Amino acid sequence: MKLNVNLNGLLNAIDVPAEWVGLREVYEVHTPRMIRDGVPVINSSNSSHGIMVEVLVDGQFGYYATPNMTQEAISLAAKKAYNQAKISSKHAVYHFNQSARPAHKGSYRSPFIKDKNSISAGKLNNILLEAYNHLKVNDKIVSASSLCQIIETNFNFVSSNGSDIQQDFLMFEFDLSATAAEGSNQQTRTFGGMRGTCRQMGLEYFDKFEIYANANRIGEQAIELLNADDCPSGEMDLVIAPDQMMLQIHESIGHALEVDRILGDERNYAGWSFVKLEDFGTLKYGSDLMNITFDPTLESEYASYAFDDGGLKATKEYLIKDGVLVRGLGGKESQIRSGLDGVANFRASSWNRAPIDRMANINLEPGDSTFDQLISKVEKGIFVESNKSWSIDDYRNKFQFGCEYGRLIENGKLTKVVKNPNYRGVSTPFWNSLKGVGNSDTFGIYGTPNCGKGEPNQVIRVGHASPACLFDKIQVFGGV
Amino acid sequence: MEKIFNDLSESLFAELNKSEEAILSFSGENSQFIRFNNASVRQTGIVNDAEIELKLISGNKISGGGFTVSGNKEIDLKRGIDEIKRMRKDNEEIPEDPFLVKPANLGSSREVKQTKGLDFEHAVDAILPIMSGVDFVGILANGEMYRGNANSLGQKHWFETNNHSLDYSLVTSNHQMVKGLYSGGDWDQSSYENYVNKSKKKLIIMEKEPIKVKTGDYRTWFESAAVSDFLGMFSWNGISEASLRQGCSGFGKMRHGDSRLSRKFSILEDFTPGFCPKFNSDGEVASSSLALIDKGELKNTLVSSRSAKEYGLNSNFAESGEYLRSPKMLPGKLNQENVIKTLDKGLFLSNIHYLNWSDNPGGRITGLTRYACFWVEGGEIIAPIETMRFDDSFYRFFGDQLIEVEDSLTINPEVGTYGGRSLGATTCPGILVDSFSLTL
Numbered sequence: 001m002k003l004n005v006n007l008n009g010l011l012n013a014i015d016v017p018a019e020w021v022g023l024r025e026v027y028e029v030h031t032p033r034m035i036r037d038g039v040p041v042i043n044s045s046n047s048s049h050g051i052m053v054e055v056l057v058d059g060q061f062g063y064y065a066t067p068n069m070t071q072e073a074i075s076l077a078a079k080k081a082y083n084q085a086k087i088s089s090k091h092a093v094y095h096f097n098q099s100a101r102p103a104h105k106g107s108y109r110s111p112f113i114k115d116k117n118s119i120s121a122g123k124l125n126n127i128l129l130e131a132y133n134h135l136k137v138n139d140k141i142v143s144a145s146s147l148c149q150i151i152e153t154n155f156n157f158v159s160s161n162g163s164d165i166q167q168d169f170l171m172f173e174f175d176l177s178a179t180a181a182e183g184s185n186q187q188t189r190t191f192g193g194m195r196g197t198c199r200q201m202g203l204e205y206f207d208k209f210e211i212y213a214n215a216n217r218i219g220e221q222a223i224e225l226l227n228a229d230d231c232p233s234g235e236m237d238l239v240i241a242p243d244q245m246m247l248q249i250h251e252s253i254g255h256a257l258e259v260d261r262i263l264g265d266e267r268n269y270a271g272w273s274f275v276k277l278e279d280f281g282t283l284k285y286g287s288d289l290m291n292i293t294f295d296p297t298l299e300s301e302y303a304s305y306a307f308d309d310g311g312l313k314a315t316k317e318y319l320i321k322d323g324v325l326v327r328g329l330g331g332k333e334s335q336i337r338s339g340l341d342g343v344a345n346f347r348a349s350s351w352n353r354a355p356i357d358r359m360a361n362i363n364l365e366p367g368d369s370t371f372d373q374l375i376s377k378v379e380k381g382i383f384v385e386s387n388k389s390w391s392i393d394d395y396r397n398k399f400q401f402g403c404e405y406g407r408l409i410e411n412g413k414l415t416k417v418v419k420n421p422n423y424r425g426v427s428t429p430f431w432n433s434l435k436g437v438g439n440s441d442t443f444g445i446y447g448t449p450n451c452g453k454g455e456p457n458q459v460i461r462v463g464h465a466s467p468a469c470l471f472d473k474i475q476v477f478g479g480v
Numbered sequence: 481m482e483k484i485f486n487d488l489s490e491s492l493f494a495e496l497n498k499s500e501e502a503i504l505s506f507s508g509e510n511s512q513f514i515r516f517n518n519a520s521v522r523q524t525g526i527v528n529d530a531e532i533e534l535k536l537i538s539g540n541k542i543s544g545g546g547f548t549v550s551g552n553k554e555i556d557l558k559r560g561i562d563e564i565k566r567m568r569k570d571n572e573e574i575p576e577d578p579f580l581v582k583p584a585n586l587g588s589s590r591e592v593k594q595t596k597g598l599d600f601e602h603a604v605d606a607i608l609p610i611m612s613g614v615d616f617v618g619i620l621a622n623g624e625m626y627r628g629n630a631n632s633l634g635q636k637h638w639f640e641t642n643n644h645s646l647d648y649s650l651v652t653s654n655h656q657m658v659k660g661l662y663s664g665g666d667w668d669q670s671s672y673e674n675y676v677n678k679s680k681k682k683l684i685i686m687e688k689e690p691i692k693v694k695t696g697d698y699r700t701w702f703e704s705a706a707v708s709d710f711l712g713m714f715s716w717n718g719i720s721e722a723s724l725r726q727g728c729s730g731f732g733k734m735r736h737g738d739s740r741l742s743r744k745f746s747i748l749e750d751f752t753p754g755f756c757p758k759f760n761s762d763g764e765v766a767s768s769s770l771a772l773i774d775k776g777e778l779k780n781t782l783v784s785s786r787s788a789k790e791y792g793l794n795s796n797f798a799e800s801g802e803y804l805r806s807p808k809m810l811p812g813k814l815n816q817e818n819v820i821k822t823l824d825k826g827l828f829l830s831n832i833h834y835l836n837w838s839d840n841p842g843g844r845i846t847g848l849t850r851y852a853c854f855w856v857e858g859g860e861i862i863a864p865i866e867t868m869r870f871d872d873s874f875y876r877f878f879g880d881q882l883i884e885v886e887d888s889l890t891i892n893p894e895v896g897t898y899g900g901r902s903l904g905a906t907t908c909p910g911i912l913v914d915s916f917s918l919t920l
Binding site for chain 2: 001003036037039040041042043044045046047048049050054060061062063064065066067068069070073080081083084085087088091092093120121122123125129142143179180181183184185186188263264265267268269271272352353354356389390391392393394395397398400402420422424426452455456457458459475479
C-alpha cells in the first residue's frame with residue numbers, strides 16, 4: 001500500500017529557522033522471482049517508503065530520515081535535522097548556501113510498454129521454469145537458475161526555494177545462470193555477468209529478448225567451459241565484449257572521476273583517486289579513440305533520469321573527449337567545493353541515505369570498426385565476455401578482472417574456447433593502449449544494481465553502455 | 481520498537497486462515513551518522529527506519545512480502561494485511577516448493593543490552609577535539625538496533641542493542657594512512673582518547689617515504705584485521721553447503737579430499753559473545769558453537785534448513801544465505817611482541833582491500849594491500865610499502881604456507897551499513913605465512 005503524501009503541505013508546515021529545507025520522498029517496490037534447479041526459491045515483494053528531511057543551517061546540511069510521514073512527524077524530523085546541522089556547523093568541511101540546491105520543476109517517466117502487472121505471478125514462474133529447462137542442457141549442469149526482478153520507484157522532491165520534481169521509474173533485472181561441474185572442476189556461465197542485464201523497461205522485455213535461446217546457449221557454454229583449457233598466460237591483445245567493458249568503465253573510469261573521492265570524502269571506505277583536481281582539462285586518460293560520456297538520456301539504460309536527488313537538471317556531458325579528461329562526476333556540492341564543472345550525479349540509494357556523488361550512465365561512445373575488423377587486427381590474443389571477478393586498488397589504479405568466457409584469437413580469427421580468462425593492468429596505461437573501438441553494431445547496454453559506496457554505505461543502480469573494444473599488449477592469465 | 485513488533489505480529493497472525501502459517505522478521509534502527517573529512521563534518525543526520533518481512537505458507541507454497549514500518553499502528557497493520565492478501569494470491573498461482581521449511585515453536589527468547597551510549601547531541605564534541613591537528617576521515621554510526629522474529633505458532637525472539645562505531649582513517653601529508661575502529665556499547669571518553677592517541681603514534685612510521693616492492697613471493701605477517709577480511713571470503717561461495725552442492729564454492733577441493741588446510745588453522749561459528757542474535761530470519765536458533773574447520777579439516781559447512789531438506793542433511797540453523805555470522809578462528813602460539821622478529825624479512829600487512837575470487841575452485845583470492853603495510857628487514861620495520869596487488873590461494877596461506885598463528889585474538893566488529901547497520905563480528909588472530917604472492 002502506497003500512502004498518498006502531500007509533500008508541499010508537509011513542507012509548508014515545517015517551522016525551523018533554516019536557510020533552506022527540502023523533502024525527498026522515495027517509494028520503491030522490488031519484486032524478485034527466481035527458479036533454481038526446477039523449483040521456486042524466491043517469490044517476493046518488498047516495499048520501502050519514507051522521507052528524508054534536509055535542512056541548511058549556518059552553511060551545514062543536516063538530515064533526518066523517517067518512515068512516519070504525518071505532518072507532526074515531519075515537523076519534528078525537521079527540528080532534529082536542524083539540531084544536527086546547527087551542532088555541526090561550526091565544524092563544517094564547507095559552508096554552503098542555497099546554490100547547492102538549485103530550484104527546478106519537472107518530471108520524468110521511464111519508458112515502458114507493458115506494466116508490472118501485465119504478466120501474472122504464475123505466468124512469470126512458468127517463463128522462468130521454462131528458461132531453467134533450457135539451461136539444463138545435460139546432467140553436468142549441477143545447478144541452474146533464472147531470475148527476474150521488477151523494480152518500481154516513485155521519487156518526489158520539493159524544497160523551500162521552489163523545487164518540485166516527480167520522477168517515476170519501472171525497471172527490470174534479468175539473469176540466467178548455469179553451473180557445470182565435475183569434481184572440483186566447476187564453471188558458471190550467466191546472461192551478461194553478475195546481474196549485468198538490467199534496464200529501464202517493462203515486461204515487454206520478454207518479447208524483445210530470446211530468453212529460451214539464450215538459456216540454451218548459456219547451458220551449452222557452461223559445458224564448453226568445463227571441458228576447455230585454461231586461458232594462456234602472457235602479454236597479448238585483448239578484445240573485450242560490452243558486458244565486460246561495462247565493468248572496465250565502471251571501476252577504472254567511473255569511480256576514479258567521482259569528485260567527492262578526489263576531495264577525500266571516501267578515503268576511509270572506497271578510497272581516494274589517482275585523478276587530481278588539476279588533471280581536468282589536461283590528463284591524457286586514454287588513446288585518441290576514447291570518448292566517455294555521462295549520459296542520463298539514453299533510452300532504457302538503467303540510470304537514466306531528468307534530475308538528480310539535489311534537484312539539478314541532468315544533461316549528457318563528455319567526461320573524456322578524444323582521450324583527454326575534461327569533466328568530473330561531481331554534483332552541485334562537489335562543483336562548489338572544487339570549482340570544477342560537473343554533472344547531475346548527486347544521488348542517494350533511498351529515502352534513508354543522503355545523496356553523494358555517484359555514477360549514473362557512464363558510456364563509451366561507439367567508434368567505426370566492425371567486430372570482425374577488431375578481431376582481424378589481432379595476431380595473438382583473447383576475446384573475453386561477461387565479468388565474474390573484479391578488484392581495484394583504493395586509488396583506482398591497479399585492477400584485476402576475471403571473465404566467464406574466453407576465446408583465443410589466432411591470426412585474425414576466433415578459435416578455441418578457454419576458461420578462467422583474467423587480465424590485469426593499471427588504469428591510464430590500459431586506456432592509452434586502446435587501439436580499436438567497435439561501431440554501433442557492437443554496442444551493448446548493460447548496468448549493475450550493486451554499485452557500493454559511501455558512509456553510511458549505499459548501493460545504487462548504474463548503467464554502462466559500450467561497443468566491443470581492442471586493447472594492445474595486456475597481461476592475461478588463467479586459473480590455478 | 482519491541483511493542484510495535486509484538487502488536488503488529490500478533491495482529492497480522494490473527495489475519496491468517498487456518499490452512500496458513502507465517503513467519504515475521506523485524507529489523508529496525510535509530511541511528512546517528514556523522515561523516516567526517518579533514519577532521520571536520522562532511523554530512524550529519526539521523527535515520528529512523530524499521531521494516532518487516534513476512535513469509536506466508538499455504539500448503540507447499542511460500543511467498544514473501546516486506547514493508548516499511550511507519551510506527552503508525554493503523555498504517556502498518558493495513559500494509560501488513562495488504563501484503564498477506566497479495567501473498568495469498570501469489571500462492572494460488574506459483575508452483576509448489578518441495579523444500580520449503582515450515583515454522584515450529586521451539587521456544588522464545590529476549591535479549592536486551594542496556595548501555596550508556598553516546599548522546600546524539602554531544603557526539604561531535606566528543607569525537608572531534610582529540611582529532612585536532614590530524615587529517616581525520618571516517619564515519620560515526622551511533623544508536624539503537626533492533627531485530628525480532630515471530631511465527632504464527634507462537635514462537636518469538638527479540639534482540640536489542642545500542643552501540644557506536646567510529647570507523648576512521650588518519651592520513652599523513654604523503655597520503656599514507658592508519659586505520660582505526662573504536663566501537664562498543666558504553667561510551668568512555670578517556671578510553672576513546674587513548675585509542676585515538678595510539679593511532680596517532682602509528683602515523684609516525686607512516687611519514688617515512690614508502691618503498692616500492694617488486695612482484696614475487698614474500699614471507700608475510702597478516703594482522704587480525706587482514707585475516708578477518710580473508711575469513712569474510714568464506715561467506716561468499718565458500719562455507720555454504722548450498723554453494724558446494726551448486727558447484728560454486730571454493731571449498732570444493734576440501735570437500736572432494738583434494739586438499740586440506742594447515743593443522744594450525746581452526747575456525748568455528750561462536751555465538752557465545754552475543755555480537756548478534758542466535759536466531760536467524762526464520763526464527764531458528766543456532767547452537768552456541770559449531771566447529772567448521774578443525775585442525776585443517778573441513779568438519780561442518782553451514783547448512784540452512786532449506787538446504788538440509790533439499791540435500792538430505794541435518795540443519796545447523798544457518799541463515800538462509802549460509803554465511804558466517806559470528807566466526808572465531810582459534811589462536812596459536814606466536815606472541816605479538818615477537819611477530820616482527822620472527823617475520824625477520826618480508827611484509828607486515830595491517831589491512832587488505834577489495835578482495836574477490838580470482839579462481840574460486842582453486843581457492844585463489846586477489847586484492848590489494850592498504851593502510852599500515854610495511855617492509856620488514858632484519859627484524860625491524862623499515863618503511864611503509866606502496867600499494868601492491870596480491871593473488872594467492874587460501875589453500876596456501878591457510879594451508880601449507882601457514883607458519884604460525886598469533887596467541888591472542890582480536891574482535892573485528894561488523895560495521896557495514898548497506899540497507900541498515902550490521903551486527904556481528906569476526907574474532908581472529910594474526911597469521912605468519914612463509915610465501916605470499918604479489919602480482920602487480
